[in-house]
Amino acid sequence: MQIGAVARKSGVPAKTIRYYESVGLIAAARREASGYRSYGDPDVETLRFIQRARGLGFSVRQVGDLLALWQDRARHSAQVKALSIEHLAEIEAKIAALQGMRDTLEHLIEGCQGDDRPECPILADLAGSSGAETVK
Amino acid sequence: MQIGAVARKSGVPAKTIRYYESVGLIAAARREASGYRSYGDPDVETLRFIQRARGLGFSVRQVGDLLALWQDRARHSAQVKALSIEHLAEIEAKIAALQGMRDTLEHLIEGCQGDDRPECPILADLAGSSGAETVK
DNA sequence: CTTGACCTTCTAGTAACTAGAAGGTTTATT
DNA sequence: AATAAACCTTCTAGTTACTAGAAGGTCAAG
Structure with a gap:
């Protein structure tokens, strides 16, 4: 999937996705031979997660923390709750x-x-x- | 009065006063021979006005409008009310x-x-x- | 081989300051 | 006179979270 498709599926504008990558909120995407960013369905899920968290007013930095917790199987719900x-x-x-x-x-x-x-x-x-x- | 004194009297930090001048919210101050900005009591009043308006959440641009109305003897209260x-x-x-x-x-x-x-x-x-x- | 729809990077602008650097002025004190 | 302290000056850059725009590369269709 190219960035435009992910943008449509996730609701996050392509420019914003690049921005999130630039500030380290999401990992740098793989690239196609052309140099275009390449994404998979899990990336869409991640962006939706980000979208929702931002919608609840969490700062980008906080979203980063939430994202880390989300992907951490050993997390304690207490950490999420505290945040x-x-x-x-x-x-x-x-x-x-x-x-x-x-x-x-x-x-x-x-x-x-x-x-x-x-x-x-x-x-x-x-x-x-x-x-x-x-x-x- | 130098900027520090006005800052103390008005409650607006000196840096912020310079900033307000730079964006045109307040007129450029007269200068002493030294190059230091020079203010009078009316300037303190103006800065207090700005301070209060900002405290009510008006944007700097809106404060500019309010300031203009405040200083306009021919204003209509309807304009202020609308804003x-x-x-x-x-x-x-x-x-x-x-x-x-x-x-x-x-x-x-x-x-x-x-x-x-x-x-x-x-x-x-x-x-x-x-x-x-x-x-x- | 050109058009159109994609994509890329980079710069700059938004709001309203705030911090800090580098340096000039004034006043007081030694 | 020299110096220190407290002022002041301008300029740059950082903050938050994007967004717009410029200049240009890629790819499929006609």
């Missing part, structure tokens, strides 16, 4: 930060007339007019 | 995406024993074992 819990915490922190922004923003937007006059509590807040503070 | 609503939508989209990840991840983590055995529903899911799907 996942760590990532979950990061996600929750991001959610909390975004919710803080959302709440403040919603509040400010509500207070803004949104007409052709210049008065605007959003700008007033950003300017530091002591009003509703930009989240603590 | 903010747009940004709020982006934030909510991010929150939703992260919540999807969190829910899936939580579910998978719950199902994982986390012991010294290799069986792991997290890896199984990533491998595409049809189980709990990686969010729809």
Whole structure:
């Protein structure tokens, strides 16, 4: 299989596959006589695994760790769980930060007339007019 | 005031102030005979404004727009409101995406024993074992 | 023998900084 | 005067995870 076919089957763009190879997330592919990369079905599986893990927000580095565990028959599920819990915490922190922004923003937007006059509590807040503070 | 003082007063690191200048978010500062950048109190206010807007998640580009509106006496609050609503939508989209990840991840983590055995529903899911799907 | 669909590598751009290097200026102290 | 400490300057490069584009090689069909 050439890279285009793997890309179609896995859903990972060919450019991204080359990128993953370049950063060492996946092993360098065998080459055909032409110099074209050559893949097999297991490679498609690997790319799908990567795709899903990335979809859950794991960083490429974390995906590398997961991949290693996946391919390690002697792994302990505790390792996978620990990695996942760590990532979950990061996600929750991001959610909390975004919710803080959302709440403040919603509040400010509500207070803004949104007409052709210049008065605007959003700008007033950003300017530091002591009003509703930009989240603590 | 030199850049270090403004940095302390505004809370924006000197390097970041230079960066903001380099990308045109703030005007190039006047220079002292020495070549050092020179600032006044209004500059501190501007940087605080930027700081707060960034804290609400506005992109540097958006902050530039907000800054322009802030300094425009003829602005319409509707413009500010529109920009903010747009940004709020982006934030909510991010929150939703992260919540999807969190829910899936939580579910998978719950199902994982986390012991010294290799069986792991997290890896199984990533491998595409049809189980709990990686969010729809 | 040319067209089209593939493939290759390499460079650079994206967002928003941050770190570090190499070196100039100012102020205080010896 | 010399020197040290604390500032400041510019420039380069690294961070994350790709993506776009350029220039060019390969292969099958017409």
